[in-house]
Amino acid sequence: MDPRAQDILLCDLCQTAALQSHCELCHVNLCIGCVGKHLSDSSKRHKVVLYNYRTSTHNYPTCTIHTEKHCELYCEKCDIPICLICISSGKHKGHDISDIRQKRNYKAKDLQEELQELENRIDPFYKEIKSELNSEKISAEIHYEKLTTAVAKQGEDWHKEINTIVKKQKSEIDEMKSKHLDALNKQEKEIEKIISDVNQSILDLKKILDSSDVSLKPAYKSRNAQFKCFPPKVKVSLPSFSPFHINTDQLHAMFGSLSALSITMEEGGYTMITTEAVSCPPAKTLLVEPEITTIIRTFSLFLYSVTCQSDEEIWTRGEDKIMKLYNLQSRLLKSIQTKSGKEPCDMAVTTTGDLVYTDPNTRTVNIVKNKRIQEVIKLQGWKPYYVCSTSSNDILVTMVSDDYRQSKVVRYSGSTVKQTIQFDSESKPLYSFNHIKYISENRNLDICVADHGSGELVVVNQAGKLRFKYIGHPCIFNSFNPVGITTDSQSQILTVDLRNKCIHILDQDGQFLRYIDNCNLQNPWGLCVDTRDNLFVAERSEKKVMKIKYM
Template sequence: MDPLDRAQVLLLCDLCQRSALQSHCELCQINLCKACVGEHLSDSSMRHNVVPYKHRTAIPNVNYPKCPNHTQKHCELYCEKCDIPVCSTCISSGKHHGHKLTNVLQNPSFIKEILNNDLKELEKRICPTYEEIALDLNSEKINLEKNYEKLTTTVTKQGEDWHREINVIVNKQKSEIDDMKTKHLAALNKQEREIKQITSDVKQCIVDLKKILDSNDVSLTSAYNSRNAEFRNLPPKVNVSLPSFSPHQINTEQLHQMFGSLSALSIITEEHGYTMKTPEAVSCPPVKPLLDEPELITTIDTEYDRLFSVTCLSDEEIWTRGDDEIMKLYNLQGKRLKSTQTKSGNKPRDIAVTRSGDLVYTEPDTRTVNIVKNKKIKEVIRLQGWEPYNMYNVCSTSSGDLLVTMITDDYKQSKVVRYSGSTEKQTIQFDSKGKPLYSSGYIKYISENRNLDICVADYVARAVVVVNQAGKLRFRYTGHFSTTKRRLVPAGITTDSQSQILTADCNNCIHILDQDGQFLRNIDNCDLERPYGICVDTKDNLFVAEYLSGKVKKIKYM
């Protein structure tokens, strides 16, 4: 319904701001009352096309620039004399009376600004939102099989429980039948023995009588004692009524109710279920400026001949990984607090600490990722199947996932895989043109930024490769030659509370970039000797593992 048709809404003229509007100038994009139409048409510095408001052409869906003087208005016109965009309120003020006004869309610079605004919104908000939705849907599909398998297992278990209970009932009644059968047979056997005994006695009497009758011995006749009266008294008959089984009629409906029921599958399309990604709404930590000269706070000797990795358990404790199968935990005073040996006795390739404080390590020889929890080592991920990938570097994300770098045995393919528990959730391997994102080298330290970007220090490519959460390439950093004349040789990588990216350069310095890949500065003092693995604590202190010296240096840089 047109706003003018709503009795409760009164739209006013853009010029006088007093009377109800009735007309609309399509070329000037301004609403007019009856009295102001003539005044507006009297300005011959530009063309006009005044039509009834109801018959106005719909305004195109364009992100007009906001008016700097009237924040609730958008500038649909451009004052050529003042060389500024103007809104309808600006025009009604009279400041631009007699000036030539054109539609802002006819001004190339503002068309470009509108296009840039659209591009920025598409890149920063709309596209990341859809990519995140697609990622969530992919995760749902991955979990779907597991969830339905769990449901099937529950129903199967219920069936097994019922079968077990039915078997118990059947076996019990069969046992009772066997007992009754045994008792029945025993009763018949007892009576049979009695009858046979009596029959034997009767037959003996017959033999005795015939002997007497055939003999003339009077003494036998006089000694005879008749037992016929005894034999005429027949023994009691054992009557046994056979047991019977009365099966209950199976009530299918009742049986289904007793067994359990499945809730219905509910698929609802929620109109406003997704919300647009708004990076501006994310709370940002206080800005911490970089120090002009980073300060070396302390040095920890790890006793390794070669040191590769360091990761923070807390602000006071660090895990380290060197050139043997032992991973060591130190405090900042250099005291070793704990040592953990890999389960297989092989050397670990990389270490990380989960959100819950558990140590994670990769082991290429067994192609596994393992977690140390409560002094016990549990295998979390094991590569299986035909793919000959080896697992190397790992990091734990803010969501609890694990990001793992992998490479084929022939050193021809490389990728990053996201795991949720043991489930493969995402694979990052190619850019939008189908080209490999990463080199075929195996040294690729990895870290997740606060903005959920995935940052990889690719040693062989001599580059830092950063993709967004959906795996889309954001930028590559290959060094800053104004501060060092040698090519970047990146090893360890980490990020801080400001979403700044820090990468160790084997040329004895640390590069600091902002989240968009812009070089900020180098840390090239503090007597760094072949920096390799790095990490930061919650206070943005940097820990650097020196490959050659086997020492960890704590550096304050913000």
Template sequence: MDPFRRAQIILLCDLCKTAHLQSHCERCDINLCQTCVGKHLSDSSIRHKVVLYKYRKSLNYSTCPDHVDELCKNYCEKCDLPVCSTCVSSSKHKDHDMSDILEKLSAKTESLQKDLDELESRIYPRYEEMASGVQTEKAELETNYGKLTTIADQQGEILHWEITAIVNQRKSDIQEMKIKHLSTLNKNTNEITQKMAELKQIMSDLKSILKSNDVSLTSTYKSRNSEFRTLPPKVRVTVPSFSPQKINKDQLNEMFGSLPPLSINTEHGDTMKSSEAVSSPPVKPLLDEPRVTAAIDTGYRYRQLFSVSCLSEDQVWTCGESKTMKLLNLQSELLTSIQTKSGNKPHDIAVTRDGDLVYTDYIDNTINLIKNKQIQTVIRLQGWRPLYVCCTAGNDLLVIMDSDDWKQSKVVRYSGSTEKQSIQFDDQGRPLYKSGDSKYLSENKNLDICVADCLASAVVVVNQSGKLRFRYTGHPSNTKQSFDPAGITTDSQSHILTADTDNHRIHILDQDGQFLRYIHCDLEDPFGLCVDIRDNLFVAEFDTAKVKKIQYL
């Protein structure tokens, strides 16, 4: 009999205690039957990893140094080390906070994997790029300095024997500079190569730790990524130029031509941003079935929620039918609340690249910045009312606004409080946007400006210079349901996501306006949208006043 089938007869599900096990959750270290797998996965607050039982990985628990017969299956937060059950109850760890070793292992493993991903995909390639650049410059040394030597030879032939001595001297100067140049580049190469060797060793060690699944090694690992984000100094050596002069026998040395000293400048190495702040991730396919991973109750009165903007993966700013803007975590806990300067409810909010909050006040025609809980009015409009706002990759603000008489609408780009660009009409002089209704906007990764124009029942996309690229008016096959877009956002793949409020779904488009698919996830009146740095979608539901976090990539 197959040993796994024989084991199934003996081993039972850890949850129901009756059915034969078929699967194993490596995250929770429990065995599951087919029926209980679904129940187990319903807890979306934990990132489960369910595999077939025969493919499970056994954890290498460390042996307790004080109690050799026991394994360390707990983790002391205060002492920052794994402990056994006997240690937990001992006086040594009295009143210490304990956590499940599996939770700690999961967090540590994820941190290790992030470090490895950053080293392999970002940091090491930059070192390779730098090394390649230095090698290229070294390869061009002969050509560049050869040109100088040729010029010197030509000038020497003109001056014949009178200039021979000076020619030789100049050649000697050139050779000395070349040697110094090459020596400088070799030194720079050695520094870079040494760092690359260290990086290879670190990556190899990380792979070994991840493969071993060893709790002790994982727990003691200390990240060095921050040390290598600052690249080595880049040495720049400027090849000198030669300036020949007309022959004058009385001033041969002076008029032969000057050769300035070799210019060697060392630039401080660039410090790369951490992998979470980078906007060039690998291609991520769309999930066949997106899923809700968290739901946040914002608590706004009348249950009306307008906007959501991500501060981080687990913290979001929200605004609704209230003068108070709220910062909440995934557990619906209120972290910070700030009231508008005027006492009016904010029309829209956005988080800047520096983590500050921007909000628009439709009533007093202002755009305001909140920094360290202090509110500063950065823009005050005349004749126009600000509606929705977004922050760009270049740290500009894009604001869509209506005129006071409700007859015009435009998008304006601001750098600080200075207007840089106004987008209002197409090439034929026709208005790009309809005034008088909700118009959310977002900048795509390709710098297109995407506006969800509810009154026009369209998503209007223009390029960086304001030229119309396309209008999306809903799925071509859908002729029965109206398309009234509200919130809009974009992700690292240049997808455009827009809320279809009345139809309780999200449309996903590519950067050229081609429909890809819907997101449903039991949404109710989806309104405001935003995407965090890991491409998790946050949806503000208008009537329920809840924010749902959705994984769709």
């Protein structure tokens, strides 16, 4: 049993002898034997008195400046305990000062409320989340087991069908082989019969020639003419097997596709009921009249692409082999020639600040690091055209097959393929076979493609599943003809409508919000936005980029 549970009070240091003294500085109870040991600590000016004469039972903190004093007060402005000497020094003049015991009582009340909230609300809520996660894990196990079973069954069905096809073709081969050999055997018997007749004629002739009977020679009937009429030769056109080339993409599409696993962290996904209202910062709103704030003059005859290096610098791509970096004062800062010496198609800046560009001529995607060009992706049978860098530093590339009969979007991590997006849920192509398809990733991780060939804005989610297609607003005069595309901090989608010389702005769900058509747009083409949601528009034939404030 703990001896302190008895009536005798024991020393705080040795916990065996009865206490006799008390240090008012350290608030420690001491026996006679431990007083000297306690006073040996010369870092403090101890104040040891008889236990019955102690003046205070409050455990006041020691002042950090005046170590021999206790802090009996609290400075509300500096949010620290202070002693009386601190007050007299004038350092806390004009500050609100309160009694530290009163501060302690208030704080104790707050702490008690925090404790109650932790015990009664927060802790049970986290336990509920943990229970929910366990349930989700069990559901995930069941779901993946079903997926595995479904894929295995599909494989068994395919094997069954393939085995049926193989068995049928083997049977056909056996039948053709039998007919072929029958024809050869039949002719072989005919030849054997003729050989027998020829041998008999040879024997007959030898017998006649050796005979002295003069009547045999005139009576002999020659069969050589008959034997010289050779039978028709069996001519066979041998069958052959022509296996179809296995197209992996088509094979996967025919077999069935797995939608990609999408794992996102949803802010506010867990909500605990509270009596306090939570306020969110207001969203940005669209200006009634967008305005041009800057015009960047370039030296390019035609401008097709623009992308932000920073809020103060932009890369441009024209109709030549040079990519150029300008500041907002139209000063040319840097020029980079493509590795192949051919015209690039599109470019983007990665999250690490490196320039990426596509070169359809060499079927490559290249990255510029420290002024050196490195080939990241090399394609066969496909040509890369348009590119964007994602928030996770992946690269999304639109590409078209060499025969212009297929089109797809591929996600790369470095040079590794992470995802291919080509068909919808009904195995129909998502995109046209036209090569002009500017691409951008939205803040909600949707993948947005301006499909110039089909006249559609095609938006899929992170897993590659079609969310919606936008074909223009009924109010536009000409048919929707998208080229450049970009997205902003509000997950709004902006795309150039070439024929109508305007820029459509949609929300993240494809709802039309407004046009930008009042900024003297002549031939808009490429788009990008900076971190402050300023819009940059490359005017294809005007040798300029316009910076537009629209939010």
